[in-house]
Amino acid sequence: MTEPTDAERLSRAFRALDTAGVIAREDYGWGRGDGPVIMGGEREKSFPRARGFVHDAVDRGPGLLFFGVFTDRPRQAPEEQAAIGHEVVEALREQGLEPSWNGDPGRAVELAPGAWKWHTPREPDHGRARGLLVNFDDRRLDNGGLARAAGEGVAGDGLWRELLYRLTPTPNSYMTFIAPNDASVQLVWEEGPLLRVEVPDPRERVFRFAHLPLNRAEQVVAALAEDGRQVLGDFADLEVEPWG
Incomplete structure (x- = not known):
């Protein structure tokens, strides 16, 4: 069996975060401001116990992960937001990725763009061995x-x-x-x-x-x-x- 690609490692990290109560979505939204709004809708509909969120914004170019906490206050508490950031970084490292982040809750976590090189299923070809x-x-x-x-x-x-x-x-x-x-x-x-x-x-x-x-x-x-x-x-x- 082939080794996981970086794209698979990213998906594995995101699914681990989902299970831990952090809604994690690839290819989601257009920038930092989308997280609290769009993710809030997903939390309300399907994941009411979620503590926080992380997402990328592929339309801006792969490489940045935006994160935060769900809160009823006007602004996120920086220490709570930073805690989500650390959780995201740890999940990525556990899958063998190398994120870059300095601990600043106002700064996105960075990953090499190769983590977004996804693949799609091919059309059936009955003349070849198929998977x-x-x-x-x-x-x-x-x-x-x-x-x-x-x-x-x-x-x-x-x-x-x-x-x-x-x-x-x-x-x-x-x-x-x-x-x-x-x-x-x-x-x-x-x-x-x-x-x-x-x-x-x-x-x-x-x-x-x-x-x-x-x-x-x-x-x-x-x-x-x-x-x-x-x-x-x-x-x-x-x-x-x-x-x-």
């Missing part, structure tokens, strides 16, 4: 990130992993992977954020599912990519839900 077929719907509030991409294609080694981590954990965002032997795995984000991982059972017309952290979901999809195995049951006791 996993993938289809998805990213339900984030704006039209950035995967919401810009065609919602289906083929994802080879490494790319399926990047897509998995880029899917915004907004409720009802989903991604389905289908192996050449037609075995499949679907991932659906629910409120929390919680990730539901499910496999269909056509014979009994049910879904078997469990809630897993992203790193476990990655292992489930890896087995599907390697040899078409459905190994969800190896990670949890599965619940059952009838189709339709």
Whole structure:
């Protein structure tokens, strides 16, 4: 399996922040002032317990991450804003990235532009060995990130992993992977954020599912990519839900 790209490392860091209560969005907004406004709307709709936020503004050119806290006061408290900045930097470093920031809450965290070199699925080519077929719907509030991409294609080694981590954990965002032997795995984000991982059972017309952290979901999809195995049951006791 290929090593993670810097773009995948950024997505991994952002998903860790989401889980920790900091709404993290790639390709989001146009500048520093968008965070409290746009992110506030996302918090109100889907993530009421979020403490803070971080986002880039790709339209201004990749490289800057803007961050802050949610507050009812006229201005953010500098020490609270700086604490979010430190949390963002630590999450990035844990994924092997090298952010630059001097601790000033008024200054953006900087990253090398390579962290925004995303890839997209290719169209199916039946004359070549294919990877996993993938289809998805990213339900984030704006039209950035995967919401810009065609919602289906083929994802080879490494790319399926990047897509998995880029899917915004907004409720009802989903991604389905289908192996050449037609075995499949679907991932659906629910409120929390919680990730539901499910496999269909056509014979009994049910879904078997469990809630897993992203790193476990990655292992489930890896087995599907390697040899078409459905190994969800190896990670949890599965619940059952009838189709339709």
